[in-house]
Amino acid sequence: METINRAKYPGPKRRKYKRLNVYHLGVPIQIKYNNDDILIPGILLNLSSGGLGILVFKKIDVGTRVNIKISLHNLFTNNIKAKVVWIKEHENTYSMGLEFIKITKRDREQIKEFVEKHLKEDM
Numbered sequence: 001m002e003t004i005n006r007a008k009y010p011g012p013k014r015r016k017y018k019r020l021n022v023y024h025l026g027v028p029i030q031i032k033y034n035n036d037d038i039l040i041p042g043i044l045l046n047l048s049s050g051g052l053g054i055l056v057f058k059k060i061d062v063g064t065r066v067n068i069k070i071s072l073h074n075l076f077t078n079n080i081k082a083k084v085v086w087i088k089e090h091e092n093t094y095s096m097g098l099e100f101i102k103i104t105k106r107d108r109e110q111i112k113e114f115v116e117k118h119l120k121e122d123m
Contacts, residue, residue: 017048022072028089029054033066044072049112051082051099059094060084075114077107096122 027044031054040060047070057086060066064084070077081102088095100108 001005005039006034011122017050017112018119019074020048020118021046022088023055025072027072029034029068029070031060031066031068033064036081044070047106047111048115049100051085051097053095053097055095057085057093059089060096062087065101068098070111072114075110077110080107 001067023043023045025044029042029052031040031042032038033040040056040058042054042056045055047053052068054071062084066082066084068080068082070080072119080100082098084096085099109121
């Protein structure tokens with residue numbers, strides 16, 4: 001697995017994948033963890049083919065592995081395994097960054113095409 005020195009590349013320059021902000025769409029997402037016994041609802045904030053940002057109402061610790069499925073317009077993925085890489089606490093919510101750790105080639109390519117298409121439309 002490739003390691004990225006985040007201190008060397010501040011802000012958007014450190015990103016390996018293009019990121020699309022979708023928070024304005026209010027897209028619901030479900031996060032499963034603890035062997036799928038616990039289901040947490042959230043809102044999708046942003047998306048890239050390497051991971052995503054979400055807003056949730058329950059704290060999930062950094063390093064926790066979770067399962068997610070993305071359903072956004074014409075983008076529908078299989079089950080994707082991800083891990084929480086950062087979390088920021090707000091008053092009653094938490095924004096979190098998830099990094100994909102197990103994703104099919106098809107799903108990664110599908111996300112990449114979706115992000116690139118919508119970034120071009122926003123220009």
